[in-house]
Amino acid sequence: MKLESQTQNIARAVKRVCDEYHSRREKLLQILEELNELYGYLSEYVMKEVAKNLDMQVSEIYGVATFYSFLNTKPKGKNIIRLCQTVSCELAGKQRIANALENELGIRFGETTPDGMFSLEYTNCIGMCNQGPAMLINDDVYYNLDPEKAVDIVEKYH
């Protein structure tokens, strides 16, 4: 019974978001971005509901959802840390930041902490090349990192 009301809630929320964009096909990316924000990821159920509302194939929704690195199809941590791995940040010492973050969080890149607070990922160039190493935590950008500074910043998200 409880489960049923939960799925109904999700279906209602998906419908509300789709309605906001008049269920237009070309608004799919915005719709998915909003739902990704709301639930932290796009579950199979959410994608099926979007397909229903937009009168599209689920496979097409899945195709779009998996194309973009900022859309998740698996549950992620509450905070997503994205460390820039591109050349300028690598020259500036990205590896030491990577080591410090792994040590501190006790996970490897691509993993999520057991308490669900943090996911650790690499990302490609985030345009902070003159002030590397740099990382994004959710929508916030941090730069000129050293191992200690990086860990202090992450701490604030606890």
Place this chain on the structure above:
Amino acid sequence: MAGKRKQILFSALEPGLGLKKALEHTQTEIIDIIKLSRLRGRGGAGFPTGLKWDLAYSAKAPKKFIVCNADEGEPGTFKDRILLNEHAKKIFEGMAIAGYAVGSQEGIIYLRAEYRYLRPVLVQAIDELRKAHLLGKKILGSDFQFDIDIHLGAGAYVCGEETALIESLEGKRGEARNKPPYPTESGYMGYPTVVNNVETFCYVPYILIEGAAWFQKFGTFESTGSKLFSISGDVKKPGVYELEMGTTVRQVLNLVEASDTKAVQVGGASGICVAEKDFDKPLAFESLPPGGSIIVFNRSRDMLNVLKNFMEFFVEESCGQCTPCREGTFRLLEGVKLMEQGQCSIHYLRVLRELAETMKISSKCGLGQMAPNPFLSIIDNFKGEILARDRVTDSIPL
């Protein structure tokens, strides 16, 4: 040297003045002015802006779109971030002028997800322009109307390619389209669409105010004006510099106080790697195409490591739609790994070179066509350093 530092974009601009000048002209007059200025696209490809606008102007359609490509993802590039953060009104004014010239009332700025934190800045700039009657209905009291929507990307380098960007705007996977038709004929939702880089739009109001002849005075014949360069790597003063087109690599290195320089990557991951023998070449479309990214490497850097980083980037960002790019980037990276282990024969390297040439001519979009650039240029320039490394292990790690 000093004469090479030209400030166009970084000089003050009275908001609305360029647009006011534009409204005094007819549509074709504006297109002629932009053509005469010989302004070329600042995203990297260098397509003549005036010609692009003319094509969109000539296309007959009930609606047309002006799209600003703010999907700055080329490794080592951050000039557009500065423009978006500090000069947003110049971008939007350039878009409005483009809208007036080609007959469009709708603009879209496609902002990469990694720059989402800049969105409030853009929202505020658009708001202020509306209040000043520089966007919206009856712009500056005329009958011209134009407004701008912000559209967020979701993390995909390939969406910087204009047809992939349009696919993404339509809510699809960002996979490049076959060309023709070009976007100026059939772009967003099938309507004629002008897609220009952030920086390109910024020059437009200046050209309208100061005139095409003034703009032509800067740079070289084929590459007029100035250009923003994002400079990073082994230099004392990294940052964004506005320099005249045609500035040489060596002049740039002196300016940013680079010492002991071994190599310079011009144009990001899809650009080419330049060794010291070519440091006197000018940064211009006809010589070293200046995408906007300059990454400097000093003598302590292992160029094979640099190449590996670039190839990993392309393997990750290839959209996988066409085979030459999907398979080619993977094979080139595999080759780099073999070289690292001292297991790449010169014979096999020749095979990889052939593959790289094939990718250049057979990939569907710029990503796959450019991906071999760092591979070929780094191998050619640093053969001695890269080939015949110590054999790490006898087992083939594939």
